[in-house]
Amino acid sequence: MNENLQKISNYFTELIKKYENLGYKVKKKILFIIGRIFLYYVLIELAFLFVLPFIYIFTKALMTSADYMDATINWIPTAVNWKNFSEAWKALDYTVGFRQTIITSLGSAILQTVFCALAGYSLGRYKGKWKSVIFILVVLVLLIPPQTTILSAYGIFVKMGMINTFLPILLPCLFGLGIRGALFILIYMYFFQRVPDAMDDAARIDGAGAIRVFSQIMLPLVKSATVITFMFSFVWHWNDNFEASTYMYRKSVQTLQPRLQNIRSYYSDIMMKSTGADSLAQKALTEPMLFAGCLIVMLPVLIVYIFGQKRLAAGIERIGVIE
């Protein structure tokens, strides 16, 4: 036993000696390969947890109801059942829902990006005592859950006759509020603080006004902030069910998320009328279609993110001056 240990340790010391005798370039290459193996190992290990629910949805969306009921089939369906998707498309009334959702989420993403940038610019670039008060208010807004204020906000919108239109969701975004608007203000604030004062001063000496400095000098410098704000805003508004189902409850103006929530009852309504089937069979019929619905609701967000994160990589070379 001891001898064996000795042998192994000898082997390793020799290996290390061999490594030390290697040239600089080879050494670097070996270290690089070890680093890559480590990188992939860690990432794949972590990614497993994140990707699991996704795979779960995907496999269930492809199953027939017979597969779904079969306890022996967990992951791989016996046959691919594309019909789920067309059923889900019909049940969601996808074209109308998509139009509603894209207007709310794209509109509020654009509005939030612009107006949170304005507020964040003010907090990040200007000095004064008023700033700390505003900062406290912004953190307060971030802290308040939407459930606390939605009742009174609903009252305000009813008075203005805006229920079942896009306005209750778009209007707060116009003032830099809306879903987690305060977070976007903070993101912009910290990004603007990073930009060296020299940029600002140079532009002002050349005679640029405040709006020009903001839009043509500062905003291009914080492109990463713009990209993540836009992406988060889009995704969060797309996935929002709470506000959307409160303000736009009429069936014809609903966004996709409330539709997805109603999809269960949609199917059981039809079934109850025709056959009066029991709940277990109902579930078997509904559930795969429901997951297919989840997938087609998710898809546009995924596409936006894939394009967005590419932009994130392109924003590097913009910062020219380093303090």
Next chain:
Amino acid sequence: MKNEIKKKKALAHQRTSYSFLSFERRRVVEGIIFIIPWLVGFIWFVAIPLLLSVKTSFYQTKLTDMYGGKYIGFENYLTVIKQPAYGQVVVNSFLSSIYQVPVIVGFALFVAVLLKQKFPGRVYFRIIFFIPVILAGVIMTYLTTEGIGSISILSGSTSTSSTGILGIISTMMNGSLAGQIGNIMWKSSVEILIFLAALQSVPEILYEVVVIDGATAWESFWHITLPYISPFVILNCIYAMVDSFVDPSNPVMKIVNDLKDVGSFGTAAALSWMYMLMALVTILIFVLLTKRWLR
């Protein structure tokens, strides 16, 4: 001589009265003009509803009439303070939130540094770590609630009888330390993306400079990357704190919702106000403490 001074003073006076604001003053006014739209929105959509909720906390309310009722002063606050169970829950959930923050932020920074590297397949990993944000909303409730063999890693609840691989994983991941780690990882994807954006804005030249000076990757992380993204560490800490304070699965939020269901809006408002103030003060203390670290 005296006359000249007088003339100069008069001239200076004239100048200030013509351009009635100095350069510094003008900058302040500019800053305030930029924030005004937000302030208007704040008063309209946040301050007024909030004041109503403050008012509710001073009244005895009934199930039928949320904003009516009798004025009772600080009675509601006293009810909350007198309940020892509430205090215990508030303190516990507060502490557990604060424990979580460094873990979430540290993990997010670690993953973001890995994802910033250029390697084949990076895009796929970036998508994967964003999945928790995409899978939010109704889809999430479908995944965590009954009906489908619920994935209890995500809900953080106790194990339900699910079968197959999913069941094994959920029992493996449940309750224990591993389950909590899974939960925390799932929460950190917003922070990962913020860090990723911050890391992209670190000028590449700085790294080239220190590589020429012979710094290792480890050293350049501590001396270049971390100082450069320190504001975003603070931002992510703030967000992680807020996120865990107002999480619907937070015990305090559950109590507030239960109180609302029973109809005691006054007590609920009082509790949530005290909790909110505690959270706000904690965050502000954190910001003040870390201010020195920023520059």
